[in-house]
Amino acid sequence: MNEVQVNRRYARQIAIPQIGVAGQARLQTARVLVIGAGGLGSPALFYLAAAGVGTLGIADDDLLSSTNLNRQILYTPAGIGRNKVEQAARRLRAFNPEITIIPHIMRVSRANGPALIADYDLVVEATDNLASKALINELCVRARVPLVWAGVQRFEGQLSVVLPGHACRRCIFPELPEPGSQQSPAELGIIGATAGVIGTLQALEALKVLLGIGTPLVDQLLLWDGLHHSFEKIQVTRTANCPHCGQNEE
Ligand SMILES: [Zn+2]
16 A cells, blocks of 8 residues: 555545544544445445545445435445445445445344444444334443444434443433334435435544544434524433443443
8 A cells, every 4th residue: 555645645634633644543443334324324434434444344234226316325326226235335445445345235133233343443323213223222332332323304313422431322212112113214204415414423423433532422412403504412411220331231
């Protein structure tokens, strides 16, 4: 690998005092898993790849549908009906050949999730359903792997960061979703720019955690309303009796 070329690619971010050459080297050794290669995963993966995160895993088992294309900017109509993860890997390798992209064609489950997550430094949860969000939170807390999770619908999004010893997603949403109770993206609707804003913020939060800079959204929930443009941060506290992160469990 040509050192000069690499540095030129990242020159504009190495110029930032909080990153520098040392921070860039840290990103190059980092391993980030993005679960969900859809509306949130597309911008999150692009900006993590752009920043030079050395290893990016992508886990998803969906095939591309034409209805995905209003927000899932990794893809083109040529890929409709084909596996998303492989197309995403090809697109990201072309975008940044300096990094390693690992496709995982799988739906993360209680059975296969722990071994997958244990292989990464940080997880970006970018799925579109509450059951997966709850499960990925649980698996990351148990593995003590930092998690950046988010959710979007219509013109609204929410985002938070879970680090070991801090409030997890279950502390915020103690009730597990009833099977079949959640309205699907097809019913609720989503505009691509909403996923773009929140997925991009997920990438930024992941980079902050990897670099150990700034104030990540730990013990905080960000609520974004794009239609009326408000950003609201809500303080959240770790629940002592949380089944995942509570003191009673450690
Ligand atoms: Zn918790």
